[in-house]
Amino acid sequence: MARTRTALLLVVALVAGIAPQALGGPAAAAPAAEVGTVVQEGGRLTVPAGTEGPVTLRLKVTLPAGVTGPVRARLALPVTNYPRGLAEALRSTCAVDGGAFAPCAWDLPWIDGEEYPYPVRLTLPVAEAATTLAYAVTIDTSSDEAWLGSLDAPVELADSTGAVVARGAAGLDFVLGTSEPNRLGAVHARDRNGVLWRYEGTSRLDKPLKPRKKIGAGWNAYTAIVPVSGILADGTGDLVARDRAGVLWYYKGTGKADAPFAPRVKVGGGWNIYTAFAGRANGSLVARDRSGVLWVYERNHHGSAPLTPRSRVGAGWNVYHALTGYSGGPLARDADGVLWKYDETGSGGDPEGYPFRSRLRVGAGWNAYTAFAGTVDLGRRSYPDVVARDKSGHLWLYQGVIKSGALVPGPARTPVGPGWNIYDLIF
Numbered sequence: 001m002a003r004t005r006t007a008l009l010l011v012v013a014l015v016a017g018i019a020p021q022a023l024g025g026p027a028a029a030a031p032a033a034e035v036g037t038v039v040q041e042g043g044r045l046t047v048p049a050g051t052e053g054p055v056t057l058r059l060k061v062t063l064p065a066g067v068t069g070p071v072r073a074r075l076a077l078p079v080t081n082y083p084r085g086l087a088e089a090l091r092s093t094c095a096v097d098g099g100a101f102a103p104c105a106w107d108l109p110w111i112d113g114e115e116y117p118y119p120v121r122l123t124l125p126v127a128e129a130a131t132t133l134a135y136a137v138t139i140d141t142s143s144d145e146a147w148l149g150s151l152d153a154p155v156e157l158a159d160s161t162g163a164v165v166a167r168g169a170a171g172l173d174f175v176l177g178t179s180e181p182n183r184l185g186a187v188h189a190r191d192r193n194g195v196l197w198r199y200e201g202t203s204r205l206d207k208p209l210k211p212r213k214k215i216g217a218g219w220n221a222y223t224a225i226v227p228v229s230g231i232l233a234d235g236t237g238d239l240v241a242r243d244r245a246g247v248l249w250y251y252k253g254t255g256k257a258d259a260p261f262a263p264r265v266k267v268g269g270g271w272n273i274y275t276a277f278a279g280r281a282n283g284s285l286v287a288r289d290r291s292g293v294l295w296v297y298e299r300n301h302h303g304s305a306p307l308t309p310r311s312r313v314g315a316g317w318n319v320y321h322a323l324t325g326y327s328g329g330p331l332a333r334d335a336d337g338v339l340w341k342y343d344e345t346g347s348g349g350d351p352e353g354y355p356f357r358s359r360l361r362v363g364a365g366w367n368a369y370t371a372f373a374g375t376v377d378l379g380r381r382s383y384p385d386v387v388a389r390d391k392s393g394h395l396w397l398y399q400g401v402i403k404s405g406a407l408v409p410g411p412a413r414t415p416v417g418p419g420w421n422i423y424d425l426i427f
Contacts, residue, residue: 038168050177185376
């Protein structure tokens with residue numbers, strides 16, 4: 001009879017909507033809060049890291065019934081060990097439901113001494129909850145950030161209490177785009193009338209140089225013209241030029257691509273004792289005298305003279321028929337057409353003498369070229385490149401690679417174009 005009464009009470013309680021635990025029974029699990037969806041429209045988004053400009057990420061949010069009040073969306077990039085300057089490198093604007101775009105800032109949590117496991121985050125504008133919401137986010141970044149690669153970026157919406165009300169992801173593929181002018185090199189060529197022409201890098205291997213632009217006339221006054229720092233497409237980079245009287249002149253870069261060199265400054269006379277020159281990336285100059293001794297003139301950062309007095313590097317450099325600057329040390333071609341690289345070193349005492357390490361063999365066959373010159377990267381943002389002109393006037397590009405720890409021109413060449421025999425000097 002007691003068992004029958006208990007069963008009857010339970011039935012009555014269930015009919016009346018009374019929870020079983022009120023009667024001493026087991027507790028029922030609370031239903032999970034419903035979470036809406038975030039869907040990326042148009043599939044994964046390619047984000048060019050370079051000068052292409054912003055691209056737009058579009059997200060459609062569906063909120064569950066019953067969500068009211070303001071909601072806030074946040075997108076995160078699942079990266080770690082990111083550089084401190086990434087916040088400035090990522091530039092975005094945000095809009096909701098077709099409204100006007102406004103700047104929205106990336107947040108980069110940073111705790112010194114830790115491994116930085118926190119994602120890079122972008123908080124979107126607050127919006128009033130609705131059945132659906134449409135977000136648009138523009139993303140623009142520099143070529144420095146191509147390392148981000150392909151990311152599945154979590155997206156979450158939270159209500160005013162912080163509870164997540166929608167969740168999804170955005171597929172972002174950061175790829176190297178067109179490098180900025182301050183990341184690209186430029187090639188200069190002097191025609192037989194003494195006019196100097198400039199070809200700026202494009203960041204494209206299929207067409208690595210832009211059409212030429214005229215710098216000016218009168219450059220046939222010089223018997224040698226040598227860059228002493230990286231000549232860049234943005235108009236920076238310095239060079240020296242020796243006139244027929246043996247006077248050396250210094251041209252400082254202006255930072256203006258259409259007029260890249262400031263008025264010349266006299267360095268001094270007596271430079272006809274040298275038969276070859278090569279610049280270094282740090283602004284210094286090496287010069288070979290007639291007896292084959294190589295000398296280095298360091299860049300003077302503390303006085304009015306652009307170069308310091310010379311220091312002896314070593315003898316035996318007459319085995320080379322041509323020199324050109326390339327990164328930290330010169331490339332040198334011997335009589336057999338073998339190209340050698342001298343990499344820089346920070347201390348003296350090595351067999352070749354300060355400031356270079358022992359030479360490294362690059363390869364043979366370089367006597368096929370009537371001119372060659374080291375440049376800053378022209379193609380796909382890798383290492384410094386080399387251009388070389390063959391006997392028929394075709395120009396070729398060799399991309400830089402690492403070989404035995406040194407920067408050298410790689411084994412494969414890319415055609416640039418014909419017609420370069422109109423120039424008597426390429427640098």
